[in-house]
Amino acid sequence: MIKQKVELSEKSRKFLEDLHVYLFSSGKNEKEMKEIVEELEDHFVEAEKNGKSIEHIIGQSPKNYMDEISAEMPVDYKAWFKYIPLIITGAFSFIIISDLFKGTLTYSLLEIVGFIVIVGIFLEGTSISFRYVSANDLNRKKEFSILFILGMLPMILFLALILLNSTIETPIVHFGITGTVIIAIIAFIFLTAFSIWTRSWVLIIFIALLSLPNFFLSFTALTESARLMTGTLITFAGIAIYLLIISRTDKSKRIKLP
């Protein structure tokens, strides 16, 4: 571990990373994933020392090989039952906090159900596209387009939900002031705990970028449409800059795998 984290060809290294992503997005157990990736890493190191190519080990199709490994590993439902409520709560805090700036919370039943469905679709979409991207040797452009579509997906679904909500009448849930305050406190506690746990500001930065521009712009003399445009622009520019910074700092520590 100290000295031997070495001499592995770029191709093998990439395969191991892709395998890890593939297994992760197939919902496998963290410990078992780490074990098989480490075992294969050991095999690759030995094989490369003896001049064998990666094809000699995994065969012609990386995807087939990943599938074969994946098929023998059980899905870790227990872990996912822990993660999914976490993700749903996270998504809800997202929506709730930007709405808090507009006053007390009211949602139609359709909206509440719709939020959960959208999160579900997005999770499934993420799993499918990550498996696809990691198992197939795609060029950067194709990889980027797939992830871009994935990123746009929730936005499109939210737009659809807003449209649907204006045409279909469902019972409306009013949370009132007390309800709103309680929900707000829960959301803040969750966000703080989440940020401490993951040691990352990502969620808080995203929420701030989504809700703060509009909030501050509402104090300016700009017209409604001008406000909306500037707000959206600031949000997207902010997210782009944040992602750029993240990818820069990530690249430097990317090499070490599990």
Added chain:
Amino acid sequence: MSTTTQMMKGILDGCLLAIIKNKEVYGYELAEKLADYGFDNFSEGTIYPLLLRMQKESFVTSTLKKSTAGPKRKYYSLTEKGEEELRDFLERWNYLQTSVNNVLNHETVTRRSGNDD
């Protein structure tokens, strides 16, 4: 194609069990041994899905041991259930081998004599 690989996997399973029974080994060692014995036309990585399954069915267990060169290495050893499975495999294999040889010996011989007529 897929049926032959399926058959091949069953045979490889048996060979892996036999090698592991003889000595505690790690993945790369297993692949090398198989290649030395003549199984050199399949990709080495094939053994890992098989090992994963044999672990799931508790035919083998694994322990991590420090290796002299670098990270910890996973060594496999046979369980009681694995020994049973190996015995079953030997039985199946002997039966199959005898039957196939019988068929081939008789049929190829009769055919040849038939052609001579």
